[in-house]
Amino acid sequence: MLVVDDSKASRYGLRNWISKEEGTEIFEAANGLEGLERFKEHQPDVTFLDLTMPVMDGFEALEEIRKIDSLAVVVVLTADVQQKTTQRVQELGAFMVLKKPPIKDNIIDALYKGLTARGKGR
Numbered sequence: 001m002l003v004v005d006d007s008k009a010s011r012y013g014l015r016n017w018i019s020k021e022e023g024t025e026i027f028e029a030a031n032g033l034e035g036l037e038r039f040k041e042h043q044p045d046v047t048f049l050d051l052t053m054p055v056m057d058g059f060e061a062l063e064e065i066r067k068i069d070s071l072a073v074v075v076v077l078t079a080d081v082q083q084k085t086t087q088r089v090q091e092l093g094a095f096m097v098l099k100k101p102p103i104k105d106n107i108i109d110a111l112y113k114g115l116t117a118r119g120k121g122r
Helices: 008-019 032-042 058-068 083-091 104-117
Strands: 002-004 027-029 047-050 074-078 096-099
Touching: 002 008, 002 032, 008 104, 027 032, 032 047, 032 058, 047 058, 058 074, 058 083, 074 083, 074 104, 083 096, 096 104
Parallel strands: 002 027, 002 047, 047 074, 074 096
Antiparallel strands: none
């Protein structure tokens, strides 16, 4: 799994929730550019991606990730739930969009749906 968010607290929370699931290896990045580098290095099964970050935002990172792997499972996390934002990330190929702050059950559900989509469900 890959968690890309400029908020250290958000990364910690997601890591804490996801790490309790069996067999998950978790990588982190603090901005979209770092996230793209980690994605290339580790080819994660599921990527959790914030939209508003320095250096490279989540929109651009999502677009670049999809160029590398058109089947990448990217779950976008955002406080911006305007229809135009949701529509844009869906057009860019997001697997799912979750509202921030995230709810643990929604994160775990997204994780397993993503793993199932990758053929690695439980």
